[in-house]
Amino acid sequence: MTASRVWAVFSTFRPGEGAVEAVASVASQVGGVIVVDDGSGDRGRTALDLIAASGATVVRRSSNDGIAAALNDGIARARAVGAEFVLTFDQDSHVPPGFVAALLTAYDAAVADGVRVGLVVPEFFAGVRQQRGAPAAFGDAANVIQSGMLVPTAVIDAIGALREDFFIDLVDTEFELRARNRGLRVLAAGGVRMEHALGTKYRREIFGHPVRVPGVPPEITLSTPFRYFYRLRNRVVLDREYFRSAPRQLLRDSVLDAIHFANALWVAAPRGALARVYRAAVVAAVRGRMGRMPAALSSIAAQIRWNAPMIAEEDQ
Structure with a gap:
């Protein structure tokens, strides 16, 4: 399993320097990066130009349709170039070296154990633990956050894309619950951390x-x-x-x-x-x-x- 099979998808809205740094933190760990700007207009143009210059694909949507619509746009584009996994992010999420490889390792270990995996998230998100029970290489996740969420594209085929009519907030929770209802496990990769501003x-x-x-x-x-x-x-x-x-x-x-x-x-x-x-x-x-x-x-x-x-x- 190689990181080149994973494409990162970012949703941005009026991004600043932090978004440039966020994209840079993951770019070398994945096969490609797609940034979908959700109708920022001229605001954020400088950051988006810098991101495009770094080699990422930048899509500028003309209207603000919500985070789910932006991510779904990016996911569809990643799938069109052959991505087997998509890794979704907000514009203010930063990942450490080895982050993507660690998520893939947890996914591989779960599949080897016969688990039907719906998605994998880091154990710790902004210091909040997402894994239930005792620490393990992988374990069931609780209250997942979409930023840092690794999803096999086959799962999207099976259960559908992110729910766009939610616009923003609890889009990730709805996707988590839908996956579980289809008999898929929602997992957290043990020991993996991601920094993010929660408010x-x-x-x-x-x-x-x-x-x-x-x-x-x-x-x-x-x-x-x-x-x-x-x-x-x-x-x-x-x-x-x-x-x-x-x-x-x-x-x-x-x-x-x-x-x-x-x-x-x-x-x-x-x-x-x-x-x-x-x-x-x-x-x-x-x-x-x-x-x-x-x-x-x-x-x-x-x-x-x-x-x-x-x-x-x-x-x-």
């Missing part, structure tokens, strides 16, 4: 004083406000469609998400705007309104700010 950290405060409650972390990691529409809508859809097949996982994840949504509402300013985003997300899920959020709601989300002090990287 911005903020300090919990009440009237300017840090919150110190036993069992409650003193900080909270938050995404850009508009993301909470997709995260809540897609969570409701996932629960409705997959709860019977994965009740424990979805119950746990839904409880954790509910806590996170409450925390975000606590520090949102104005709170009413985020509450409207939440309400619209639930209504969209119930009525089957998928795809991109309405422009009017996007304008409301753009007004939201997090009323909490940001934690500088050196303070973390």
